[in-house]
Amino acid sequence: MFLCIPIVCGTHDWNKPYDNNPKHAGLFCPHCHNNSVSPIKRREFFTVWFIPLIPLHWGKQLHCNICGWRQDFSNDAQLQQMLQPAQAPLPEKH
Helix, strand or coil: CCCCCCCCEEEEEEEEECCCCHHHCCEECCCCCCEEEEEEEEEEEEEECCEEEEEEEEEEEEEECCCCCEEEECCHHHHHHHHHHHHCCCCCCC
């Protein structure tokens, strides 16, 4: 008798908002040019049978909800430095 038991494995993200600051919502995405970037706390795990086993990524990122663009940051000072160019007005074209 042959018994076949499928093993379901893969990766899964557990994302949470980084903070509730309204200045951090709807930032400009350099990839798709939409205002859909927000900072998140990201945890990605390798899973077997939907049980997280091995952490693959643990950190803070800027994430675009439309195109999936991501960029890591490590602390609030670095986040503020990354936000300043995004908040600067665009120059007018003549």
